[in-house]
Amino acid sequence: MKDNRSNSQLVLENVSHSFGELHVIKDLNITVEQGELVVLVGPSGCGKTTLLNLLSGHIKPISGNVKREGIIRTVYQQDGLFPWLTVSENILMGLRSISDTAIQEQELRELFELIHLTGFENHYPHELSGGMRQRVELARAIAGDSDILLMDEPFSALDYQTRLRLRRELLRLLAKRPRTVVFVTHDIEEAVQLADRILILSKRPAYVCSELQIEAQHPRSLDNPSVITAMKTILDELGLHTSSDLDVSEFNNLTTQ
Amino acid sequence: MSIKTNKFSILYPIAVIAVLVIVWWTICFLQLVPKYQLPSPFDVLKSFKEELLSGRLINDIIASLWRVTIGFIISACLGIPTGLWLGQHAATKKALLPILNFFRFLSPLAWIPFAILWFNVGDKPAIFLLFLATFFPLVLSTMAAVANIPKIYFNVAKDYNYKGTELLTKVTFPAVLPQIITAMRVSYGIAWVVIVAAEMVGCQDGLGYGIWDARNGLRLDTAVCYMVVIGILGMLMDKLLSQLTKLPNTRWGYER
Numbered sequence: 484m485k486d487n488r489s490n491s492q493l494v495l496e497n498v499s500h501s502f503g504e505l506h507v508i509k510d511l512n513i514t515v516e517q518g519e520l521v522v523l524v525g526p527s528g529c530g531k532t533t534l535l536n537l538l539s540g541h542i543k544p545i546s547g548n549v550k551r552e553g554i555i556r557t558v559y560q561q562d563g564l565f566p567w568l569t570v571s572e573n574i575l576m577g578l579r580s581i582s583d584t585a586i587q588e589q590e591l592r593e594l595f596e597l598i599h600l601t602g603f604e605n606h607y608p609h610e611l612s613g614g615m616r617q618r619v620e621l622a623r624a625i626a627g628d629s630d631i632l633l634m635d636e637p638f639s640a641l642d643y644q645t646r647l648r649l650r651r652e653l654l655r656l657l658a659k660r661p662r663t664v665v666f667v668t669h670d671i672e673e674a675v676q677l678a679d680r681i682l683i684l685s686k687r688p689a690y691v692c693s694e695l696q697i698e699a700q701h702p703r704s705l706d707n708p709s710v711i712t713a714m715k716t717i718l719d720e721l722g723l724h725t726s727s728d729l730d731v732s733e734f735n736n737l738t739t740q
Numbered sequence: 741m742s743i744k745t746n747k748f749s750i751l752y753p754i755a756v757i758a759v760l761v762i763v764w765w766t767i768c769f770l771q772l773v774p775k776y777q778l779p780s781p782f783d784v785l786k787s788f789k790e791e792l793l794s795g796r797l798i799n800d801i802i803a804s805l806w807r808v809t810i811g812f813i814i815s816a817c818l819g820i821p822t823g824l825w826l827g828q829h830a831a832t833k834k835a836l837l838p839i840l841n842f843f844r845f846l847s848p849l850a851w852i853p854f855a856i857l858w859f860n861v862g863d864k865p866a867i868f869l870l871f872l873a874t875f876f877p878l879v880l881s882t883m884a885a886v887a888n889i890p891k892i893y894f895n896v897a898k899d900y901n902y903k904g905t906e907l908l909t910k911v912t913f914p915a916v917l918p919q920i921i922t923a924m925r926v927s928y929g930i931a932w933v934v935i936v937a938a939e940m941v942g943c944q945d946g947l948g949y950g951i952w953d954a955r956n957g958l959r960l961d962t963a964v965c966y967m968v969v970i971g972i973l974g975m976l977m978d979k980l981l982s983q984l985t986k987l988p989n990t991r992w993g994y995e996r
């Protein structure tokens with residue numbers, strides 16, 4: 484298990500997928516480097532969730548090849564928590580491989596602090612709000628050892644403040660324990676602040692219509708010139724032409740859900 | 741959960757029962773129906789006291805409850821695992837579905853001649869009939885519940901490395917537990933109906949036998965007394981089973 488960490492890989496080769504007559508993904512080639520954080524943006528319904536499912540192996544492509552190595556965890560877009568388990572029991576699933584209960588307890592407590600849900604340990608998912616459930620999913624996926632994280636709009640149901648905080652926390656966690664991450668979002672600001680590389684997907688059937696490397700140092704403030712340029716590029720690529728008399732944040736609001 | 745309740749609301753059903761009894765009593769008092777066709781509430785109460793003091797009622801209650809419990813446990817222990825297994829094996833399920841449905845629609849009472857032929861008298865034929873009555877509905881509803889588990893749970897299970905027996909006990913089973921409990925309540929209801937009918941033949945005790953015996957002795961007051969006991973016991977047992985829906989790890993299944 485430990486050896487895999489050094490050579491986790493995630494590669495799509497000429498992958499196409501369709502649901503019956505509906506062609507969702509066309510000839511996609513993506514290689515995610517080890518330790519890289521790739522953000523996927525693209526219009527709703529273009530096939531981002533499908534792409535993550537192909538990466539994790541939950542669905543098999545119609546044609547093409549998926550190579551993956553290492554332990555993969557997914558933060559699901561819709562309810563992936565087990566409703567018959569409490570919040571702690573759900574998060575403990577992520578800590579299953581740890582045999583020492585004292586360490587397990589310690590990690591669990593830290594995760595609860597991270598997601599600000601201390602006091603809700605014994606609640607069941609149906610007793611939580613959507614945003615609270617999303618935070619539990621996040622905690623479960625990042626708990627314990629994994630090599631690859633697939634995150635499907637993990638912060639979409641959160642308030643702006645919590646989003647900012649979790650964005651920072653995610654980067655902090657990744658600095659401490661590097662993982663390969665594929666992150667889906669509709670929030671361009673989030674994409675630019677997190678990504679090593681951004682892949683902009685086209686409408687269905689999805690292909691990568693452009694790719695954007697972001698080299699700026701973390702933490703990236705929103706007035707950082709390279710951040711602003713990146714955001715403008717993405718807006719252009721998505722067909723939302725920026726003109727000089729409108730600022731970026733307004734467009735940002737248009738494209739977030 | 742929190743339906744607005746009036747503090748008098750528990751009195752409503754009691755009032756309904758009281759009205760029914762009064763209507764019944766009035767019919768008897770005015771002799772709208774001849775006495776040999778409808779015993780009065782007082783006659784029933786008297787025979788209740790009689791049967792209770794003689795110990796026969798208690799004996800019959802225990803006999804019936806015992807048969808239902810044993811028959812029901814056997815069928816749950818076999819039916820639920822069978823349903824879990826079939827729910828995950830599409831091909832076997834397809835092969836067995838018609839025959840399972842066939843037996844489900846065959847009234848267990850149709851088996852009475854065979855039950856007596858194969859198991860003689862006593863508890864065994866009744867338990868056999870109870871098994872037939874509840875096994876098929878339990879298998880079919882468990883199977884349907886398994887087939888309807890959202891795919892995402894199995895994806896998550898795969899992410900966190902649940903396999904084999906652990907997958908069955910920690911994912912599949914808890915995911916269908918609320919529906920299994922509902923299926924158990926329904927089939928318990930069937931069992932209770934069937935036991936009364938089954939005891940009318942081939943038994944020397946039990947609530948069903950009690951009614952049969954009362955009819956033969958033209959003691960309709962006793963028959964009604966037994967009917968009341970059967971109804972109340974059925975409700976109490978269902979109340980007991982419904983406690984399972986309050987288990988913390990099944991409540992999610994009933995709260996949407």
Ligand SMILES: Nc1ncnc2c1ncn2[C@@H]1O[C@H](COP(=O)(O)OP(=O)(O)OP(=O)(O)O)[C@@H](O)[C@H]1O
Nearest residue numbers: 502505507526527528529530531532533534560687
């Ligand atoms: N199991 C399925 N069966 C049939 N069609 C499906 C299935 N899953 C997804 N689709 C279709 O595939 C397309 C892509 O779906 P997907 O969920 O991947 O979109 P998405 O990019 O994640 O969208 P969003 O941003 O809204 O989450 C949609 O048109 C959807 O209708």
Ligand SMILES: [Mg+2]
Nearest residue numbers: 531532560635
């Ligand atoms: Mg999606």
